[in-house]
Amino acid sequence: MFENYLMPESASTIAPRVDALIWVLTGMSAFFFFAVVAALAFLAIKYRKGSDANRDLAHPDNDALEITWTVLPTILAVVMFVVSTAIFLQYRQIPEGASEIYVTGKQWMWKLQHPSGKREINSLHVPVGVPIKLTMTSEDVLHSFFVPAFRVKQDVLPGRYTTLWFEATKPGTYHLFCTEYCGTDHSRMIGSVTVLEQADYQRWLESDDSVMASNLTPGEALYAKHGCVTCHDGGDAARGPMLAGKYGTEETLNSGETIIIDDEYIRESIYNPQAKLVAGYAPLMPVFKNLINEEELFLLIEHIKSMEDTEASN
């Protein structure tokens, strides 16, 4: 039972590494702490008033000692820094081919969307042993996505995408918390992450109650509804660039710059199309800022990506 009071559950590939780091740093700190406290106690007792300790030459300043206890901690600090940073970089290296889930935070709930278009609120189902990448944004204030058992946390910002990845190692249900104060029900902006065996996950994906009757995915439906098709289908009448197969490729802007077409860029193209114009095209694309919310945006992005898939397989 004690482990519940000392160690949080550990259920991701990075968790044991972070724990190791934490315990090494704690061990080092404890060593310093006990060394200084022992020295304080020893000196305080030995040299208490009235004791018969030797007090000859009671005023030594000792530069060698000063330099030692300046240089040694500095070296130790640099070593700790290097180790800590190495672990942090693992947090930021998103593995190739991680499966992508989109997260929208809003006062006071988490909305999550799977690649298939399946959506959940305040609960996330993921398969064990597969790297998962979360792309996250907020519809209002700052939030922060925290799963203690995975040792992962990332702030979620309005107007921007932030990412986070993990690979779960143990089936089970774990806490999900918002850790950036966001108003009244901040402490109720919680949920759960359920890690399933891969087969169970597939079954869960398919067993769906919420998938709509229509044969369009929600992203496709939006794409049609907002008329994106009319300008972006690559046909003769199209006034905008062909989008299928473009995700992840390079695009030349009319400023001469080149950029990679990623989530953040697509978001900008839809919310603020005039900010970056594709070379050779007129600024004709309408501003969808007030027509499409963050969640729908994720659906559109997902759809634009999937158009790549069909192109490639053709």
Add this chain to the structure above:
Amino acid sequence: MHTIAEAQRSAVFPEVNYLSARHTVASWLFTVDHKRIAMLYLVTISIMFALGGSFAALIRLELLTPAGDLLDSDTYNKVFTLHGVIMIFFFLIPSVPATIGNFLIPLMIGCKDLAFPRINLLSYYLYLLGATFAIIVLVRGGVDTGWTFYTPYSSTYAQTEVFYATMAAFAAGFSSILTGLNFIVTIHKMRAPGMSWFRMPLFVWAHYATSLIQILGTPVVAITLVLLATERIWGVGIFNPNIGGDPVLFQHLFWFYSHPAVYVMILPGMGVISEVITCFSRKRIFGYTFVAFSSLAIAVIGFLVWGHHMYVSGQSVFAGIVFSFITFLVAVPSAIKVFNWTATLYKGEITFEAPMIYAFGFMGLFLVGGLTGILLGSMGADVHFHDTYFVVAHFHYVMVGGMVMAFMCGLHFWWPKMTGRMYNETLGQISGILVFVGFNLTFMPQFLVGYLGMPRRYHVYSEEWQMLNVMSTLGATILGLGYILPAIYFPWSLFKGAPAGDNPWDAKGLEWETTSPPPTFNFDEENMPVVTEEAYAYVIERNTLGAR
């Protein structure tokens, strides 16, 4: 060697002193005497501490159970916000500098007053103005942004008294700037003949470093709060991305001040410890120059580490790495101080009066606070710890375990000088021990519960954390008792305390060479002090030591 008891038996309360100079209320409210202003501050910040403390009590009571049963969530959010705002801007930042520092700096360097006595009074009234705004916030229903005022919640979404709260911090900030300015000029220009820079008590060095931070850092937070108010009132897009702003910019500006402010809240305390440790071990400080320069190093390097609050905020990985590296380095000067204090005990003649008990308590608690800071400075570990109770425990160890302990330590040490009266020594020792034990019981469990994943600012929490929270509340009760005791025996001593005599601790330093309480112009005006020896010229009188 005369003992404390002997020194006191012969002590009489001086006829002429700054307290007895004049008795009218106006003579207090319009005083320009740094000692009287220090006393005004002392009374005011004590009230604010009690107010902030009662909010803490509400928080701990609410967290006894996982459900939100005592307060509703909006109220809870206001309570922790007010606890933070009041404790930080109205207690911790002015705590040592505006009271003990204000009182002692002119005495310690041997002059009649601060360089700008009227500005000193102005700074008190600005503080009072800020405190009034804080009270207005309270009366109008509170504020719920957290003391960090993160945007866009504070600038757009919060429905509470954000404007008055920023004005409160703004006014208190200017008070702090003026105090810092006054100290710097005073220390440069008004030292007594013979008081060279390296003969100054380390308390004065610490305040010099603190003042630098106050005058360089505080204007930045002031302008940040103005920008926040501008966005909130006129909808000018600065921090809210929906109107073209950047919420992370706010965090950069905020922490650019608020990290160095952490050192405003600890450096003066370190100054106190240097004075007390030397006095009660009858020793020169070990490594004077190292301790002095470590204060400056902390002040300078402390300006370059603010991004360690933002590893998961969306700031770039590269920025995070640079901030983390400098954060590891800033730990070194603090370590140097601790090592030197420890070495000062070597071959000393140590006694354990109340101030010394507090000083030992400070060292234990500050060590824990500093060392856990290393875990938070580490990017790999901070991803997990950020915004959990681990952080709450860490900064309470530094701010309360460090600064409040040091404040109490200094108050006990210089109380006889400030008031001319001795407090009850036994009660002083008991309160020191109660505070130490209660504090650890309150905040040690919070490290654990943070590691287990309990986020900060949570009104309701998961059941498995209840036991640790109950321990914490229990500890807070003991801690509260430890603070209530001095609130009784200090005022009591004003009326019933034995006269202290000029130098009850047989301490070194110019402040002990005048009467207790000192006269209005600090020293005998015909006979201003001249300094002929280094600081802490304590000698151990061997013949009192018995056989060796």
